[in-house]
Amino acid sequence: MNKTWLVISREYITRVQKKTFIISTILFPLLYLALIFGSGYLAAKSTKTLRVALIDSSGYFNKGMVERANAMDSSSVLVYVTGNPDSVIKNYTTLGYDGYVVVPPTPDWKTGMNNLVLVSDKTYGTAPVMQVEKKITQMWASVKSQLLGIDATNVSILNTPVRVKAENEKDKTSDAEVAGYIGYICGFLIYFILLIYGSQVMMGVMEEKTNRIAEVIVSSIRPFQLMLGKIIGIGLVALTQFALWVLFIFLIYNITTSSANSDMMSSMVGGIQNVFKSINVPLIIFCFAFYLLGGFFFYSSLYAAIGSAVNEDMREAQSLSFPVTMLVIFAILMMTSAMADPTGKLAFWASIIPFSSPIVMMARIPFGVPGTVPYWELALSMGLLILGFIFTTWLAGKIYRTGILMYGKKPSWKEMLRWVMRS
Numbered sequence: 001m002n003k004t005w006l007v008i009s010r011e012y013i014t015r016v017q018k019k020t021f022i023i024s025t026i027l028f029p030l031l032y033l034a035l036i037f038g039s040g041y042l043a044a045k046s047t048k049t050l051r052v053a054l055i056d057s058s059g060y061f062n063k064g065m066v067e068r069a070n071a072m073d074s075s076s077v078l079v080y081v082t083g084n085p086d087s088v089i090k091n092y093t094t095l096g097y098d099g100y101v102v103v104p105p106t107p108d109w110k111t112g113m114n115n116l117v118l119v120s121d122k123t124y125g126t127a128p129v130m131q132v133e134k135k136i137t138q139m140w141a142s143v144k145s146q147l148l149g150i151d152a153t154n155v156s157i158l159n160t161p162v163r164v165k166a167e168n169e170k171d172k173t174s175d176a177e178v179a180g181y182i183g184y185i186c187g188f189l190i191y192f193i194l195l196i197y198g199s200q201v202m203m204g205v206m207e208e209k210t211n212r213i214a215e216v217i218v219s220s221i222r223p224f225q226l227m228l229g230k231i232i233g234i235g236l237v238a239l240t241q242f243a244l245w246v247l248f249i250f251l252i253y254n255i256t257t258s259s260a261n262s263d264m265m266s267s268m269v270g271g272i273q274n275v276f277k278s279i280n281v282p283l284i285i286f287c288f289a290f291y292l293l294g295g296f297f298f299y300s301s302l303y304a305a306i307g308s309a310v311n312e313d314m315r316e317a318q319s320l321s322f323p324v325t326m327l328v329i330f331a332i333l334m335m336t337s338a339m340a341d342p343t344g345k346l347a348f349w350a351s352i353i354p355f356s357s358p359i360v361m362m363a364r365i366p367f368g369v370p371g372t373v374p375y376w377e378l379a380l381s382m383g384l385l386i387l388g389f390i391f392t393t394w395l396a397g398k399i400y401r402t403g404i405l406m407y408g409k410k411p412s413w414k415e416m417l418r419w420v421m422r423s
Helices: 002-016 019-046 063-072 085-091 126-147 150-160 176-210 213-217 222-257 264-279 281-309 312-338 344-351 357-367 375-404 411-420
Strands: 051-056 079-080 099-103
Touching: 002 085, 002 176, 002 222, 051 085, 063 126, 079 222, 099 213, 099 264, 150 357, 176 222, 176 281, 176 312, 176 357, 213 281, 222 281, 222 375, 281 312, 281 375, 312 357, 344 357, 357 375
Parallel strands: 051 079, 051 099
Antiparallel strands: none
């Protein structure tokens, strides 16, 4: 056991001290924030603001109505044509318009205008065209209200939307929308960590095998102990990185709470506080750590077995690891389907089976325990995951014992199965 701890400490310390670990730990949250806000900024900047001439042949619209619509929404600019419409149609580009829309003389105001065309000399995406459509729709709603004799106050009452919020009678503090976001984030985080750190286990084993370091190490330690120490050590590295990210989140939360001076900052902090109030944070952190380690042990043992069976050829490693990688990808696909119905049969079975439970169950837990996920389901999922990674570790140990000292031969899955069957 002491030898296993030596392998664990070696794997952990050497990887934590690497510059790549420090840089990735610091940069990942910053890059994630930059991705969120940067993509929104780029999307806002890249969306073209169309300047469109509105040629009204019906007489329902007027210049004042169009100016009021432009003042309320700057995503597009409509210009009410008061001059010769034929001249605008022929020379709209030289007049500074991106296109024009002609309202027919006798539109059907009861059923709406479903045949308007934005004519332009370019092909625009759906986003800028929808902004023009939205503005004309708002003005057309105002026209119909006037024709029906409804004043502005009653129009606002009629346009009040209906909001339906899902509430679990067993757990009324949970928020389905917030739980959905957190579930997706947790599921995808585990997905990326399983792929990244699982492949690190495989690469580490391959490196020791090709450098003939394993031959020296296994002379003083059993191959199974070496594999187990490597898996646990790298797993602790992943858990350390996750803990630092959680600490980073709480630091940002406390800083923003203490410096919430502006109304916008106060609103943002209030939203963050509501998120923390609507979920069981300690339970989610505990379950995330458990399913992260459980899923990592389950899959990394298989990656370690593959790394021990191949030589330095990465194509061999990719070929043999493809079925394992597909299991992880299939789990994320199951998660997206299970999120639509967290209490359904698909969600239940996908969160019980060990190869998909780390991702799917972690996506369900934010919806509420025991409201959405009963305690017995959570206990069963955890128990089967523990049995699952014990089995895969035993299975991989059989392959690892033979494969780590085998060189110059490309093994097949059939041959690896024979290694397992050996006593």
